[in-house]
Every structure is written in C-alpha cells, then in structure tokens.
Amino acid sequence: MSPEELEQIAEAERERQAKFKHRIKVCMAAGCVSCQSEGVKAALDKEVAARQAAAGGGECDCEVKCVGCMGLCAGGPLVAVGDSALYQHVTPEDAPALVESVGGAPVSRLVCPTDVPFFQKQKKVVLENCGNIDPERIEDYIAAGGYTSLMQALGDMTPLQVISEITRSGLRGRGGAGYPTGLKWSTVSKAPGEKKYVVCNADEGDPGAFMDRSVLESDPHRVLEGMLIAAFAVGANEGYIYVRAEYPLAIKRLRIAIKQAERLGLLGNNICGSRMSFHLDLRLGAGAFVCGEETALLASIEGRRGIPRPRPPYPAMEGLFGQPTLINNVETFASIAPIIRHGGEWYAQIGTEKSKGTKVFALAGSVNNTGLVEVAMGTTLREMVYEIGGGMAEGRQFKAVQTGGPSGGCLPAQFLDMPVDYENLARAGSIMGSGGMIVMDDTACMVDVARFFMDFCMGESCGKCVPCRVGTYHMHGLLKKITQRRGSTADITQLEELSDLLKNTSLCGLGQSAPNPVLSTLRYFAEEYKAHVEEHRCPAGVCNSENGDDAANEPPNPDAPVAIDLGSGKGGDQ
C-alpha cells in the first residue's frame, strides 16, 4: 500500500458514493441497536427496494447506510435523511414516510432539531466520523481521509518527529489520570528493549460511561490508526486491544476492522512497504472494573488474575511480559490521527492552558438531552447542563454534577461557571476521569449518592491490599448506617479517618480514589450529612424506611471499641 494506492481506494469509494443521489443513514451503534434500529434499517431497505422495483428497476439512487453513533442516544433509533434532516424515535412503520421525504419536505412529526446547542456547541475531533461513515467498511474510513496520517508518519516523519508533534499538541491521556501522552510515548521509545508493545485500554468500567464503546462501534479504524502511529513512534511491533466482553458489537467491529486493515497491508509485516511490522490482537476482559487499571490489565493479558501491582516499575519500562509497553486509552488513540493530519499546534489551540483539545463526555442524569457529547476543554458546567444538556429535566432545581464516576466527586452550583479541565476539576475535589457526567437535581440525596459509589468500589475492589479491601467495606457500612438514619457524628469522623487512610495507603487508583465521592459530598453537602446524623432526617426524602434497617442483625453496642484478645503468647518472628 502506497499513498497513491490509498488515494485510489478513497477515489473509488467517493465515486461509488456519488452514484447515489440520496442517502439515508441509520445509527447502528449499541444505543440505537438496543431500540431496534436494525428493524428500521431492514424496513428502509425493503421500502427502497420496493420503490425501485415499482419504478421499473435500474440503478438505485438512494443508499441506506449503516453508520455509528450520532450522539443523542436518548432519541434513538436515529435516522438521518440527506445532510440536513435528523429523525428520532423512528420505528419500522415510519420507513415509507421517510423514504417518501427523500429530496422533499421532511417528516415533521419525527424531526429532531439540530440547530440547538446540543449539536451546535459540540466540537468534533474524536467523533468527527461518528454517524457519517459505515464502521464496517474500511473504504468509507479511507474516503474520509483515514490512514493518511499513518502514511504521513511512515513516509515523511521520524519517530521523534511524531512524538514531538504529539507533545506539541498537549494531548493528555483520556483514561482518567490525564498523563501527558507525548511524554509517555517518549519514555517508551527511550526505554531499552528489543521488543515493545502497544496496548489499547478499552476496558471502560466506569458505570454510565460509554464514550470508548461509541468510538469503537462507530469508527474502529481511527483507533487502529492511532495505535499504528504510536507503534511507529515507540518502536513496537505487537499490540493488543483489551476490550470488555460486555461490548460484543465493538468486538465484532474491531475484528472486522483488523481483518480489513490486514488485507490492505496496513497491519502485518512491512506495513506500506516500510520496515515497520505491527501485529494486533484482541483480548477480552471479563468485566472487572479493576482490570482497567494498567498493571492489572497487563496481568490479565498475560493470562493471570487481573490484580494491580505496585508501580514503579511503570509499564513504560516494564510492562507486558516484562517489556516496555505503551498503554493508552481508546479516546487517546482516537485523537492521534487528526493531530498528525492538522499538526500539534492546531490541536493545542483548542482547550485551556493546561488541558488541550476536546473531551467526549457521557452526559446523563436530570437533564433534557442525555447522550455523548464532544466539547472543547474549558467548556463550563453551566454550558454543559443548561445549553448542551438543554436544562434540567422537568424544570427541577440543579443540585450537583458528578464527574469522574466512582473515583470522582460531586460539585455543587457554585462551580457552574467553572471551565471544565483537569486542573479545575482536581482543585474542586473531583476528577475528569474518563468523562462521565451525571447531573443531579434536588431529589437526589448526596449521602445516598456517596453510598452508591462506595458500594460500587467495595464490590469492585480486587481484595489485594488491606486498606481498600477492608476499608471500602467499613466505609460502605458507615454510609449505609447513615442512610438508614442510625448514624452519629462519630461515624462521620470515622469516614474521614478511613478516607485519609485509603487515599494514602491503597495500592492502586481504585482504593486511592474510592473516598472521593465521600470527601466531596462531605465538603459541599455537610449539612445533609448533619441532618441525617443529628436529626435522623433525609432532606431530599430519599433515605426512608425502605432502605432497610440492619440494626436487628447487630451485636449489642456495636460501636464501642473492642479490646482484642491478644492471648498470652509472645509472638513469633517479625
């Protein structure tokens, strides 16, 4: 494959597409598939074919095309007719009307307005192809400019130039911690070692997060291209995508994408006639949140139990099978091709001083528009909630926004005008995380929210280290007790004590950040905790008797300090 051959493929595909005067695009990402978009597609196909036959056969001028996520998942199934009309909640019965509307007046009862902030305020870099190209056809990706960045890197750049372009872009890891991507690449490229690996973290375990899934289902080649460029930059010749088994559609599309890329010589030996070889394989995660942690993920790929190990050594020095390994998140890899194509400077113009580029958020909770949105870093929470989110659902009162999932925190109204970036979120006591954003209204009890996330962390703790294994259990117990309105001020003191312990002594990020939801709610919603423990009352009315009462199962006076029976023996060696 040479740049010319790539261009030929792109040209042929554009010609193929030009043959159709009209195009109907049906979303085939998991959100819409789960509300029967496959049936809609079939009905549209049938309708188009029927009209074709009625018109006496011949060349069909309307293409019904499968595409990836269009973002407004709550409106699914979504169908786009031509370039302008977007329809929501489409059923198979609507097919005749939609086909009828091609090239004519839109079907007003189904129209989903696109001149609203939800669409207008977005800035698409990672999601630029989502909803436009067919994720199962490499030609479509190539026609949209795909794999030209790889060609550019292989043909015109040195690995060092690629790394400095990424460094210049200011891109930071989208998997949670926001580590500078250029710096990580540079470390791996400098690490001594004959064999190196590139690994894509597609374990996406935060509850409610689905940006990585959407990218994989809608534009899998973009991730492959990012990994290939990374492999070229760091000198790796083998790679893995670790994707959770709960994403069957993403897995299927990745498999197809890998096959297609191999067939075109974009993966395999001597890629595009260069000296570079790169082999890519999938590994399926069995659904443990902790397997998203990089060292646990690598252990899992090696066929061992997915539990974290202490760092250093970092994977960049000693990773998969003991070799230097670059591990990045799906969205990080998906940002690479555009950066190479338009240059690091271009990317660095988007965003804030220390957080560059765009970020995809999964907007959820009590807002009118929920779904996937990609915005420039530095967009304020107010814009997210009131413009993109279309305001609070049912006109309710805003109370808090939770970012970063179980490792993040809850921010109250005073932060609405804060530009969202890594630094600001951290300063406020939350994190960017992978981009979950849950908006809560006045019917949410913040103690209960904290209990919910602690329940998650307790259940997902791998159990290796003591503070996290036992600490999350106790913290959950204390929060449960408070939500059962049996708590006391002493319980809050103990929550604070355990938070400090877990944060500072846990082995991995799960235990270290598990206290965040508790700490941030204690900080901003102290009066709610107070109402629970002093007046045994839940201001939001969430914690009622239905929460159960475990008091009956408890020993008498359970909170008194217990003297331990240490026996009489003098202990053994230490």
Place this chain on the structure above:
Amino acid sequence: MIRASTIKTLKIDDRDFSARHDETILDVARQNGIFIPKICDLKGLSPVGACRLCLVEVKGSNRLLPACSTLVEEGMEVTTTTERLQRYRRNILELLFTERNHVCSVCVSNGHCELQTLAQKLDITHVHFRYRYPNLDVDASHDRFSVDHNRCILCSRCVRVCDEIEGAHTWDFMGRGIESLVITDLAEPWGTSETCTGCGKCVHVCPTGALFEKGKSVAEMLKRREFLPYLTQMREEHS
C-alpha cells in the same frame, strides 16, 4: 561479581547506607536493625506490596511507597517512622482484626503469629472499627493440614510459595474484595487436591493460624521459614 555501578547509597532515617541495586528498602532496613512492620512480604518470595504495613516516606515522592517492593535508588532519603505512618499502620492492623475472627488465646498459632506480634509491637489493645464477624469454614479434609479461613489475612504467601517454590500452584484466590478467599485447586477440598504434593511449605509460611498442621499442640506449632531464601538462592545459582 558485583560491579561498582550497582552499589547505591541512600539515607534511611538520616543514617547513611549502601546497598546493591537489586535490594529493596526493606532489605536494607532489616539488615541494619531498622524495624519496619510488614506481613505480606517474606524473604524468598516475590514481593507483592499487598498489606501496606511497610509504607515509608521517600523524599521527592508524593506517595508513600512500600518498602518491601521499592528498590533502593542513589541518593534516596527514606523516613520509616512518623506519627502519620504509625497511625496508618495501626489502622491497617485494626482493619485486619475486624475482617475475620482473630482470638489469639484459642488459636493454634498463639505465640508464633506475626499478626499477634505486630499488634503487640504497635501496642494495639483496642479496635475502634466495627468487627465483621464473618461465618467462615474450616477445611480439615487434608490428612495432615487444615485451613481455617477465620484466621486468614489474605497475604498470599501460601499462594506464592506453592507457585514459585513448590511449583504446584495448588493455592489461589477466589472472589474479590471483602469476599476473597484462598482456595485449593478449583475451590475443592484440600484433601482431594491432585496438585497438592503435601510438602507443607504453605503451612510454614503462613503468618497466622490460618494454615496449621493437624495434631500439633500450640507449643509445637512453630513455623520454619528460614529455608526459603536458601532455596531461592540455590536455584538461582544452579540455573
């Protein structure tokens, strides 16, 4: 031959030391009589950094580092004991006591238990977190050994010795988080295990009374662990 470049100099609690580059902070401390609590670590087994009792402060690191699995570095400055570290260590030990059922006076390991020793050393007399009182099994199906999950602290020494030294890999974990349990084979009774060679290494490395030999009185239940470093060293020299 040790090359000069592999010697590192460092400070522990303001005292100067030199060490081989492949030694851990804990190694150096131990050789020089500096006490750092530890319970998952055992010389001769790979370090895992699981119990977090050995955390120390290292200048320039914003996180506390486990002494058992942090290699020495040139110019490192380590502090092993501060008020904060002591508090964390006591908290962690308390958490271990609440997790299962540890009643030393009726335990086979009374007097030879590392958990007991540490609690005594750190002067822990009361636990201020709630006890969990789990209802766990004792598996006495093996001819010579038993496992009492009520005393297990999930340190993984048995798992490691069985895998790394004996090569049988009979032991492993089941479940996760607070539900974790050590198991033999696929959670089958120890007595029916086809992989267990009956060597008893796991029993001797277990820091508590979770693994014990049947028919031995408390006074006899002494555990011997000195064999491990020798075994590992011999193997390295012969490979």
